[in-house]
Amino acid sequence: MRAMRIMTLALAAALAAGGPALTAWAQEFPTKPIELVLPFGPGGSHDLTARALASVAHQYLGQPLLVVLKPGGGGAVGSQYVARAKPDGYTIMLGGSGPNTIFALVQKAPTGPDRFASVARINYSPGVFAVRAEAPWKTLREAVDWMRKNPGKFNFANTGPWGAGDLPMRMLAKAAGVDYNNIPHDGGGPALLAVLGGHADAAFLFTAQLLPQLGAGKMRALAVTDVKRHRDLPQVPTLREEGLDVVFNMWRSVLAPKGTPPPVLEKLETAFRKISEDKSFQALIQQLGDEIQFLGGKEFEATWRQEWDEVARVVAGTQK
Structure with a gap:
């Protein structure tokens, strides 16, 4: 923990000073495989999304994307592992509204938006x-x-x-x-x-x-539950069409530790944007019945915080 904190402070200081060493390091990123931590076990939609990302990532990152399973605690184990990792871009996470909004609020777990740097939203269910x-x-x-x-x-x-x-x-x-x-x-x-x-x-x-x-x-x-009808169920209305102002989708997004340098976040965002546009990746996601809707880091973080506030009100008013 102390070593990671020292590294975080050093990176932040170099960035604030416009450090040429940081700029050069960020330009070379990535120079080794990147770990994509999955906070769940194998076989679910989260796992399949992670493996779909990994199947094409090398083309756009220039390095392999290694899926690492760290299940437990409703996603808290994997989430906290990434939140505490070195903020260098080599340990990232496929987060979701389950572990990073719902569980974080219900269990008061330190896995919400204040603990991460948002890279991109990829898809949702x-x-x-x-x-x-x-x-x-x-x-x-x-x-x-x-x-x-x-x-x-x-x-x-x-x-x-x-x-x-x-x-x-x-x-x-x-x-x-x-x-x-x-x-x-x-x-x-x-x-x-x-x-x-x-x-x-x-x-x-x-x-x-x-x-x-x-x-x-x-x-x-x-x-x-979406704002629009599902492509496979065009005859089925949305909840809003039925007179209820309810929208909630389970998103999957790439998250990095807080303090990851902006140039590294930008490189990751660009790569994942290209991955989301890859035809073979899109075909794999469509087989899950999911919707691909890419959002960059800043835009996604804004929607995440809005969702956080909405779910917090539901949790406060409906726990039983």
Whole structure:
């Protein structure tokens, strides 16, 4: 920790002085492989995004991008590892709204925007409010009306407390003024099975999980959490179209330790912008059902802080 702090102060001092050594070092960056830390285990959308980035990164960074898994603590272990790393650009992270907004607020973990330098947002996953095909509700408005008439009786299968499939329902309930029965499940798979089996009435799921069930006629999608309709579900309205001012997408962004020199951040941002425009990378992300929407570091940080404030209000008002 002391050595890292000394290095951080030295870099900051050199930058403030317009140090030629720093300029030369930044121009040469990167001269060795870069670690992309993933704060989750293998197999999920985060992991697949990281490996899609790594598959084409060498062309644009000039060095390999090595995916390093550091799961644990809802993403806190990997996040704190990167926050404490040397701010030299060689240890970065694929962060997300789960570990770096929701978990940070709920658990008061030091993994929020004040701990990182934003490089770029890469992609995001909209959620889909879905019920089984035999459910009596054909639209979200019908489901919300039923909840109003039957407070506390609508059984919602969340994907884990305060996770990607829980927060949107809390936001929906707050916006609609309804109460419901919030049933925790360990991930999207169990939540989906609970709805299919009739043990729950609805869940918020990602399209990659949901599309096969929609195609088989087993589930019905009622609304999406994005500001626009999903390309694979053009007939499904947004929550806003259904009269509820709710937007929440699970983003994935490249983050660096606080204190990383601006010239290094600029190089990383430029490289990841080019990666996001790579056709093979785009094809891999589309297979996940995700949307690619690149934002540079400054623009992303502004949206992150806005999201932080919005989620903080939800957490303060709906924890239960």
